[in-house]
Amino acid sequence: MKLDPAFIWTAFIQLLSAVPTTLELTAVSVLCGLLIGTAAALVRIYRVPVLHPLASAYVTFIRGTPMLTHLLLIMFGLPMIIDSVAEGLGLPFRSVSIPMIGFAFISFSITAGAYMSEVVRSGILAVNRGQFEAAYSIGMTTPQLLRRIVLPQAFASALPNLSSAVIGTMHSTTLAFIASVVEINAKAQIVASTNWKFFEAYIAAALLFWGLTIAVERLTALLEKRIHIYNRGGVA
Amino acid sequence: MIRLTQIRKSFGRNEVLKGIDLAVEKGEVVVILGPSGSGKTTLLRCINYLEKPNGGEITIGDLTVHCKHPSKKDIHRLRGKTAMVFQQYNLFRHKTALENVMEGLVVVHKVPKEEARRRSAELLEKVGLGDKLNAYPSELSGGQQQRVGIARALALNPEVILLDEPTSALDPELVGEVLAVIRKIAKEGITMIIVTHEMGFAQDVASRVVFMDQGVIVEEGKPSELFRSPKEERTKQFLQRITPEGVYSI
Numbered sequence: 075m076k077l078d079p080a081f082i083w084t085a086f087i088q089l090l091s092a093v094p095t096t097l098e099l100t101a102v103s104v105l106c107g108l109l110i111g112t113a114a115a116l117v118r119i120y121r122v123p124v125l126h127p128l129a130s131a132y133v134t135f136i137r138g139t140p141m142l143t144h145l146l147l148i149m150f151g152l153p154m155i156i157d158s159v160a161e162g163l164g165l166p167f168r169s170v171s172i173p174m175i176g177f178a179f180i181s182f183s184i185t186a187g188a189y190m191s192e193v194v195r196s197g198i199l200a201v202n203r204g205q206f207e208a209a210y211s212i213g214m215t216t217p218q219l220l221r222r223i224v225l226p227q228a229f230a231s232a233l234p235n236l237s238s239a240v241i242g243t244m245h246s247t248t249l250a251f252i253a254s255v256v257e258i259n260a261k262a263q264i265v266a267s268t269n270w271k272f273f274e275a276y277i278a279a280a281l282l283f284w285g286l287t288i289a290v291e292r293l294t295a296l297l298e299k300r301i302h303i304y305n306r307g308g309v310a
Numbered sequence: 311m312i313r314l315t316q317i318r319k320s321f322g323r324n325e326v327l328k329g330i331d332l333a334v335e336k337g338e339v340v341v342i343l344g345p346s347g348s349g350k351t352t353l354l355r356c357i358n359y360l361e362k363p364n365g366g367e368i369t370i371g372d373l374t375v376h377c378k379h380p381s382k383k384d385i386h387r388l389r390g391k392t393a394m395v396f397q398q399y400n401l402f403r404h405k406t407a408l409e410n411v412m413e414g415l416v417v418v419h420k421v422p423k424e425e426a427r428r429r430s431a432e433l434l435e436k437v438g439l440g441d442k443l444n445a446y447p448s449e450l451s452g453g454q455q456q457r458v459g460i461a462r463a464l465a466l467n468p469e470v471i472l473l474d475e476p477t478s479a480l481d482p483e484l485v486g487e488v489l490a491v492i493r494k495i496a497k498e499g500i501t502m503i504i505v506t507h508e509m510g511f512a513q514d515v516a517s518r519v520v521f522m523d524q525g526v527i528v529e530e531g532k533p534s535e536l537f538r539s540p541k542e543e544r545t546k547q548f549l550q551r552i553t554p555e556g557v558y559s560i
Contacts (some may be wrong), residue, residue: 095504115508156409169385185480202400202403204396204398204400205400205402205403206359207394207396208394208396208400208401208402209402210358210359210393210411211358211360211392211393211396212389212393212418212462213386213389213390213414213418213419213466214414214417214418215386218417218418222417223402223404226404227403227404230404264560301404303446304403304404304405304446304447304448306470
């Protein structure tokens with residue numbers, strides 16, 4: 075077997091059609107994950123009764139099981155729940171009408187949420203106690219304090235870890251092929267098997283992922299520069 | 311008018327405040343002195359509930375908070391009537407000097423942005439930082455940061471400003487500029503309670519000095535009286551320890 079360098083390019087071009095799907099999967103999981111993660115982090119930090127042990131259990135279970143397992147559990151479990159609930163309520167809705175990518179969105183968001191919650195939590199814990207006290211002393215309520223003072227600083231300090239989480243999530247979206255979603259890696263498999271040029275197609279996929287990752291890194295650097303304007307004087 | 315009645319506070323088994331009574335009239339500048347561990351900072355922090363007292367009553371103007379069972383609303387109102395200047399400045403580090411001063415006005419008091427900006431700029435001008443409006447805390451010296459802190463407290467137009475060792479974290483050569491600002495606002499009749507170790511300043515600015523030790527108020531009086539002829543043995547010892555002979559002649 076000989077490498078066909080030209081085919082790498084051919085495959086690369088064909089893979090581009092799957093980029094929107096990968097980006098969509100990444101964006102939805104990251105955004106929902108960030109929401110879930112921030113909520114879980116706050117619930118754990120403030121030790122909200124009832125919710126606090128639930129949030130802890132969520133984080134340890136999700137981080138303690140593979141992402142592939144989450145996807146399989148959601149794919150097979152969720153339709154059963156939805157159908158029995160719909161039936162019980164006498165609704166005509168059935169889970170078959172949910173597109174497969176929907177299960178990927180849900181499952182990836184749940185996975186990302188658990189990892190993001192630890193990232194956000196570390197960011198919040200890194201905010202100086204004095205910032206809380208100053209905000210309370212000028213009469214802010216806890217929601218105002220979180221929104222205006224703590225979370226902006228928490229996200230700023232968590233940015234490097236957050237970008238790792240985004241990159242990790244993007245690479246993990248390749249698992250969506252289990253749910254028959256054609257993202258970059260699945261597309262590579264299709265391109266490879268129709269042409270019998272596996273190595274070339276996967277090289278193209280690797281390059282494409284690398285490129286997307288570099289874009290995320292660049293974006294992070296840009297954000298970091300903007301957010302850390304307030305650090306420009308050096309020590310705080 | 312501020313009245314503290316039988317304020318108690320314990321950290322675990324350590325009783326830090328053993329029933330403090332203190333009344334402060336409008337326009338008074340009360341300086342609290344005392345050895346470290348005497349509870350003076352804790353007392354100050356109890357007044358705006360950064361520390362939760364275990365018992366007693368806090369009255370500020372028309373609001374009385376019963377410290378055993380305070381409602382969330384009461385605590386919030388109490389904080390609305392007080393402002394704090396911190397030893398470590400505690401400026402919001404992701405906001406400029408101007409934004410730091412504006413924050414309370416806009417978010418808490420719902421003052422329109424333009425007006426808040428104007429008032430904040432005026433206050434920063436007043437503390438001598440008219441040229442630093444857009445500087446971040448990390449770009450300012452300690453003395454400048456503390457002056458922003460004072461402007462931030464003034465902006466809220468509180469009934470009392472609590473200053474917790476406002477110059478203790480500063481390099482010696484920066485202490486003067488901060489004390490000058492505090493002196494200036496004291497002259498305007500703003501009620502202040504100050505914990506400080508700057509004896510000369512205390513003598514100069516205070517209308518009353520309170521000496522605390524081991525969680526109780528040992529003695530209080532006019533600065534001239536308390537510094538020159540302290541009645542209690544503990545006060546004498548404390549003053550002797552920290553004031554070299556003959557420095558505090560008035």
